[in-house]
Amino acid sequence: MTIEIKAPTFPESVQDGTVATWHKQPGEAVARDELIVDIETDKVVLEVVAPANGTLSEILKGEGETILSNEVIAIFAEGDAPAAAAPAAAAPAAAEASDEGAAGGFASPSARKLAEEKGVDLSTLKGTGKDGRITKEDVENAGTAKPAAAAAAPKAAEAPVVIAGERIEKRVPMTRMRKRIAERLMETAQGTAMLTTFNEVNMAPVMALRSKYKDQFEKSHNGTRLGFMGFFVKAAVEALRRFPAVNASIDGNDIVYHGYQDISVAVSTDKGLVVPVLRDVENMSIAEVENTIRDFGIRAQAGKLTMEEMTGGTFSITNGGVFGSLMSTPIINPPQTAILGMHSIKERPMAVNGEVKILPMMYLALSYDHRLIDGKDAVQFLVAIKDMIEDPARILLEL
Structure with missing residues (x-):
């Protein structure tokens, strides 16, 4: 059984909202009342949770898109994920996380966004989330963690060298x-x-x-x-x-x-x-x-x-x-x-x-x-x- 995931009902003073962060991706198993997505409005960030146990089938509104009150933003498939499929899917995912870190795709959207803002190389991080997924907290901790030894992190040499006196600028969009x-x-x-x-x-x-x-x-x-x-x-x-x-x-x-x-x-x-x-x-x-x-x-x-x-x-x-x-x-x-x-x-x-x-x-x-x-x-x-x-x-x- 499929369920439409809708944006919350906004008060009259709020015209629309923006999809801030998807905490789940298509194909991921989700438990009832587990956080799926954050919706940012002019005044507050609203949380949308799963209506039941099941799987997030499809995302219709990506991060940064503007949405209206009660607009459909995702499709949810109700029902527990097959027990046999879960370990099988977890094994290659864990291997990918340990062998390649976040070489690009095994990080949550919020973690990728924060990594871009902070200039953190996701391939050097090891995820602590479910199935080895790199979380936002992993990226935040990367800025305070002590650098690993050269032998343990050979990819560190590939990081771009910042020239002394270089004038760095970063442009990020304003939040709603x-x-x-x-x-x-x-x-x-x-x-x-x-x-x-x-x-x-x-x-x-x-x-x-x-x-x-x-x-x-x-x-x-x-x-x-x-x-x-x-x-x-x-x-x-x-x-x-x-x-x-x-x-x-x-x-x-x-x-x-x-x-x-x-x-x-x-x-x-x-x-x-x-x-x-x-x-x-x-x-x-x-x-x-x-x-x-x-x-x-x-x-x-x-x-x-x-x-x-x-x-x-x-x-x-x-x-x-x-x-x-x-x-x-x-x-x-x-x-x-x-x-x-x-x-x-x-x-x-x-x-x-x-x-x-x-x-x-x-x-x-x-x-x-x-x-x-x-x-x-x-x-x-x-x-x-x-x-x-x-x-x-x-x-x-x-x-």
Whole structure:
């Protein structure tokens, strides 16, 4: 029985996708729910798995081709592969892998693509995958492995010699996600009246509170660690209640005021920046905020975030401080009208009641769309967050 393998159903905001990587090739046996192909969209990489045990018969859409929602991309033959045929096929494949490495054809498509990008000679690698297949991890490890002895790798002498001072260039196509990020950034720069206001906040009170209760907090909340993001998210929620324009969005000639706070949190991945959304944050505890953000970070790195989790949001927070940024001007995430930027905590001499003290200080930045938010509201919004972080009891008491 043959089954059509179709692309996933894309949300209305996603027009099409691109075949990123085929993890199985025609003729290969596939187990039920085993990953077959990755589909890259503007926002996320979607995985397509096998509907049953069987064999991938035919690939209709190759890597790099554009596909539509629910379009047929492959043909799948349901049913277990003959038991006697599997060992027979494995033997010559293993021999080919051991004798010739990847001399060209016994490597996964993703491994071939990565090898071309890194300039790795596949014929020098020994595969660790099924039936000796060279995997993407084998190619990645090749860059860090120690070079083999000349006697053990006679083909090494055939590698091209790079002349000292040679100017090497490599051209690779943008991924769909990177192109979409670029488009949105340009849309923001050209379509909004973006300004940024700055302030600095004394982090000593929050750091003292965190130091005092972090162990007890972790025990009481099943291993959830107490970080700084929970305080900033809850402070932002209270500030958004006081300044509804900062939580609003522009839709054509209308202003949409949101009666809830859905906060997008910027998460960096190898493929680009994603902004999953904490929904109804006004009803979440600090522990729930911290645990959800941690879960977002783990699944973002693994490419497991869903479209729904990255859609919406009424306000954004980004933390460049984790990478060492001292100050920046974050870019608004449309159709939102403001974004809060956090930065590194640095000890600096500050004047306190006529005395100079060394305090842990952080610069805060609020970028906002001046078409909707006046400078006065933007500054007062940022000061409200500063006041709550410098006196965390205000967050609990909503002062």
